[in-house]
Amino acid sequence: MTVGELKKLYPQASYRLSSLPDLPSVVAVSEGSENLFYFLAVPQSEHLPSDEAVIQLLVTGNSRYKTDLGIGPESDxxxxxxxxxxxxxxxxxxxxxxxxxxxxxxxxxxxxxxxxxxxxxxxxxxxxxxxxxxxxxxxxxxxxxxxxxxxxxxxxxxxxxxxxx
Structure with a gap:
């Protein structure tokens, strides 16, 4: 998936550079005050990636996202x-x-x-x-x-x- 394809799925989202443990440079995706997820795109840069950049990793700490077995962030x-x-x-x-x-x-x-x-x-x-x-x-x-x-x-x-x- 490219950054441009992701933006089409989340047209109201805002995108900003951020960091996570073990990942010093990721893009945070938010809607309003809610953090949805983060992504790592290639090539990496000190700027927001272009729409053509390929997403290599998605990370979420938002409990609304779950696996097919109902497991998500905040699961015991x-x-x-x-x-x-x-x-x-x-x-x-x-x-x-x-x-x-x-x-x-x-x-x-x-x-x-x-x-x-x-x-x-x-x-x-x-x-x-x-x-x-x-x-x-x-x-x-x-x-x-x-x-x-x-x-x-x-x-x-x-x-x-x-x-x-």
Missing amino acids: LPEVVRAYGAVKVYYSSDAEYAQFSKQPNSKQSGMSFWLQPPTGEKTAGKYSWKDVKKNLCVEAKSGFCESEDFKSGSKLRYIAIGGRY
Whole structure:
């Protein structure tokens, strides 16, 4: 999809440069005061992309958008596990992610989930820490902190859909 095609679907929306954890340069799409979603277009620039730019990634934190199983931002992690199976959570200093045993992906696109820890907590996952004050954990082969357990009250923060490239 191009930026121009997206603008035809959301003609009343406003577009501005923004950032997200792990994504320093994205375009925020809003209608009024409601943030709808963000996108990453190629080629990247310090300016809003042209209508011909191709969208590589869509990210939403808006709970009105849901997967075919009814999962969306703000869904409780136990609900997501019931829908998509066992979870493995990953933490880096930039963001925290979840991968499920029945990950909703296709040959054309992949879906990823960013987590929101419970109120007052730093992480959603229960990790083995070397030094929690310095965010140093026992790293797995992936280079991230990994766990198959999460704290009560953890939720999805963002859902991202991107092409396979």
